[in-house]
Amino acid sequence: MLHGIALRYFVEVARTGSLAAASEHLHVAVSAISRQIGKLEEDVGAPLFERLPRGMVLTEAGELLAEHARRTLLEADAVLGDISAGKTRGGRLVRIACTEGFTRSFLPAVLARHRAVAPNARYALRSGTPAQVEHWVTVGEVDIGVAFSSGNTPALDVAYSSEMPVRALLHIDHPLAAQASLTLADLQAYPVALLERGTTVRQLFDLCCSTRGIRIEPVLSSNNSAALHAFAALAGAITLGSSVALKGMTHETSLVWRPIDESVLNQRVLQVSTMRERRLPAVVKELLAMMVEMIMEE
Template structure:
């Protein structure tokens, strides 16, 4: 019961809204509101400021949230250990990852893990590099699958592989025949940029501005599927690593042209884990499986 109330509180704290938290938890807003009020009554202090646009933690609320995070993490480890006594892995694995990993890679790995460990549930959140790093730092994810861009001091990137950014073009695009291209050469054509890929998009734009070539941002979108189709239709140049376009690259519909003269061609992809936080057995097992899958992917990516 204690763990349930703390989980309710932590979800409300992070969403800043009873309504949003109730949707995530599948609990009625009235019931959730009563639980928060009960917790405040028991602790004898208001945990939230009630504002016109939502809720904000008080200083007492910040202290309780830190306690809740530690307690829930320890509870997850405990339930995993109890499951291990029965010879099975249980609990939840919380993953943060880049959007491109949802196209092929992560669904296949979750499917494979589920066949071996059907008692484990998953919570997957996506976003750009900065967001998924923050999810791990804040304790909302056990680990992240992301790039080797300035990892925080209390985290480390493991099982990393080479996953360079490339200029993605249609098979009949003029750049498709080039052994390698510069960003300046890409900027001679329509650019297809993804909105939420910070800091990579900013790095692209900064390097283009240094070259005094901004290019035409023909389409910007936060949806990889749209941009992938526009690339296939020959409408411009997009910048992606191969991991989200494996099938199209293998079939030849899309060509990934190496980038030269930019550090973006030296990106590495790996698993970002906290150095000192204890994880569940299920999370450890998933990390090892994904690490092996990344090693295999490095050999097979076009």
């Protein structure tokens, strides 16, 4: 029989990759965790982990059980959370993961609007690459993921998906701001601030430049979009991002976005996702609906 405590220990060992790391996080003795894992393996009738010198890796049977265990534990938490929320509306933690660009203004604005109707809600927001966001949602480390699609996502339920082209972000008084659309040749005549090489946006931009035979060297490169936005606003430079990236900037309206006439830059897709077939707590569903509503707002 699969007991809740054994599943929690099992999931934590699967997440951390070792008994010692799980013990430290759970504040439970290694021997107790090992004993529960052993009982689970007896119940299942197959080894759940490969014991390696540098840690523990899930077997095929372990992968199957981990998927079931994560969903089971999250659904149990959702039920208990909804019961307790009956007395204190929204009184639970909502965990969100996103790519870095959404942390500057959009998601803080979403959370502020949500907190106005759910004052007892708490939030945990983390940023990472699209692949990291997908992984965190898949294994249940976060409730909602907001990222540009990394391709086929069978382990996720996509709550919202929409094309989200790469745009030029520039000061409202920039000479190019008067144009309805920009070309790479337009950008070439002005200082440009770009994300570091290796990011999706930079790869797409460099591909377009290479195809057109245009060379654009940024005056500033960074792994932090907030720094690029600030530099563009202060130095008259042009940076790249999405129209959503500017939403929520009610206190800072100096930047505007303009489309770039490059088909490759128009193929990026934004996804808001949750774990596949997971029962979401009421407060998570409320926040999810509000998030999608704000993305769709003109």
